[in-house]
Amino acid sequence: MEELIDGIGASPLRKEGRAKVLGAARYIDDLSLPDMWHGATVRSTIARGRIRNLHFGNEIDWSEYTVVSARDIPGLNTVAHLTNDHPCLASEYINHPDEPILLLAHPSKTALHHALKAITIEYDEYPGVFTIEESEQAVAAQDAERIIWDGSQWNATANCFKTYTMYSGEGEEVEAGLSRAFEEADYIVEGEYSTGAQEQLYIENNGVIAECFRDENGDVESVCVQGSMQCPYYLVHALELVFNLPEEKCRVIQVETGGAFGGKEDFPSVIGSHAALLAMKSGHPVKLVYDRAEDMAATTKRHPSRTRLRTAVSREGKLLGAEISVAIDGGAYSTLSPVVLSRATIHAPGPYHWPFLRVKSKAMATNVPPHGAFRGFGAPQSLFGLERHMDKIAKTIGISPEELRRKNFLATGDYTATGQPLVEEVDMQKLLTRALREASYHEKIARYAEENKTSPIKRGVGFAAFMHGTGFTGSGERRLNSQVHLELLPDGRPQILVSSTEFGQGTNTILCQAAASALHLPYDLVTIAQPDTSRVPNSGPTVASRTAMIVGKLVQRASEQMLHTLSSFAALPENHTSQQFLEAARRYLAEHGTLRESVRYEPPTKIYWDDELYRGDAYPGYAWAVYVAEVAVDTRTYSATVTRFDALQEVGRVMHPVLAKGQIEGGVAQGIGYALYEKCVWKNGHMANNQMTNYIMPTSADLPPIHVHFEEVPSIHGPNGAKGIGELPMDGPAPAILNAIENATGISFNAIPLLPEDIFERVHSLGHPHGGSRELDPNTDRDTRVEETIA
Amino acid sequence: MSKVQFLLNGQQQSVEVPPMKRLLDVLREDLRLTGTKEGCGEGECGACAVLMNGELVNSCLIPALQAEGTRLCTIEGVSTDGHLHPIQQCFLERGGAQCGICTPGMILATHQLLDKYPNPTMEQIQEGLGGNLCRCTGYMRIFESVQEAAALNPLAGK
Ligand code: FES
């Protein structure tokens, strides 16, 4: 048997890497079709109101243009999500700034710029709500003028897309237990934490090219959209509704995608439908590619959030109970907010045991463009609150952040807050020990405490402990019912067919590795097809850290099935060489023409989930992590920088160390941006700083060395023991950094992004111009209240 | 329309374009060299970076006219006959390219950096790539790629 190289755990070259370093990879804006026109979007300039009048300036010869309005939509004027409240084009009412109203197409891009300027829209303006608080106040005051989303139509309530209540245990018992816990607690610690919106800022903007085909009667027969996206089948389903066509008449092709991070999960349904409408009406292929300003102003961002915790704790540092409430700002339409909220809710208790716990959560409507998917998907928000709060508890009761966590970590055999037994090994104690050692945490705590006394630069270290569920929540994977195919190419090489997409994270590579390892073939012999829905089955969306574990496992099963077929029907010998495999494959093809193995997701038999009670096995598996940040806060410039970062995680078996490290480092960098740099400035619901010049993401000069460490505990769920890692690194940096800033300055900051002006303002309001506020008493901290019930 | 001539990846080129047309568009639309990318169109991201007379410039900020008589190198000119340049090979092996959209600009920035500093320090690398944004990698694999390329560089180590 020949040497098996580049299997699981090796780092073979990225499948499409060569084309990328050559500059030969073709992204959507690099492609064009014969007779292709360009598209543009006319957007609302107000946040909320009613369109009174559309005016087309007569300086333009409109006969040269195709103009699409809501009236041209052959099917439903809706973007397919869980709730169909999101119009594809606004027809009468406006609910957020930059809402699409009209679409234009023309052979020349420049001509479109002039035309956009020649259209004026008059509105009757209505009052809007722009924050979670304003939306809540409107409901509380029953202010009909500010009820911006009428829930009754959608089985929800006014201004509120979704609510959840999650108990750890049976509701009534938990309520009684909670009352007792708060009565008996030595300390009750409360806190409120908030996070801002964050732009995904993939370097390639959203873009698509659409075509529309008609039958001999001139009726629309089918549409085809290719573009930059994560989830081709989401767009198929969107086109089905907008065009009232069956699934097989809506073809979607993913082309090379220049970054996504969730920002190309749901949004391609919008831009893809728009381009297809323009193609339908103009009779030409239409390319619709946003420029940066439009992409930033009009597409989704991470949901802003507010998390409140009220916790009961014993003198020794045992967590006795918690009441957590999480609110997220969903923007003007429901879109993915219910699912984001679900993940925020389930991750809110963190990796700790809470004897009694209630989490209440809600997604509120506001007049800003709908917020959507972004790496982490709700978990970074609620975990920020929790991990800041854990440090607050420790400070209040006078034990170290480390000791508090050690006393309360979940461990193998325990139950999570949803009642899921942790069957697979979990060892947070060990992770914490190693992470703190790798970061020289204890030594630095001692050293900086000394140095900070005299230095204007205050240094500190802090950490966050957390987990991230892999795959869809609850019964999600069962509903997705994902399918993968594995075929033989005419030369006998196997080819993977999935709708799972590559956008930098390594899908192509790791799925080929999973197949190569199961087929006992060198990695280079395995190929993967371009995601084209006319060829590939629906293997589910490429989101939720599910691809390696869930789809990877399916690829592994399909591979095993293929080996079985070839050994049964084509005399493939055991312990085959690649030559023997290819020969057997060709023998099989000569006899049968084709070979396609098809497998479907099979839920683990013991998995159970109750959507009503929000209890059961929330995720097939979890990745566990402890991240340590080291910071320096300059008390003269008020700037905080991260000077070193250590990220330790247990993500099962690491399939591809180079890609895995790259994923973690990239996520940590986005997390550092989330904490310290990236601020969306809102003006009446419009993003005012919609440019790279004034929305600041970390550059190569802003980032510290990021040290990535893995503990490998193979999981039973993924291929060869792998679990998901894509989103995990987004969860830990922000709380670890703010914990470190508190360690450095003694000041507890509870909102991100935390910019120098925020530090300045806070330090001055506390009356400590130099920030060396060791004497600051946590009990007087303005953002949180701490009651000591028993002296 | 103006006639603009330059030496592009070693070949003389001549184009008839509006004088203020962005060099980026001249390369992508008129010359069909799509390896040069647009990320922001305002000089912030470096995705459109090319070498002009050996200096790294953002082609989205350069009017065509300004390219007259210059020597230009785009990502397409970095490899020879399909053979990867050592910098490209290092980016490929070390995970310096994820989604790949920043990669052409990043590779040209590295090219210029190593011309200037055959043995760059970490600060010089961070500084030298400071105008090229990457949202995927967190830059660590890119730094490693650059260091590896420097180690392979025959000019280095002197
Ligand atoms: S596109 Fe030129 S710098 Fe961003």
Ligand code: FES
């Ligand atoms: S690799 Fe995606 S932006 Fe750099």
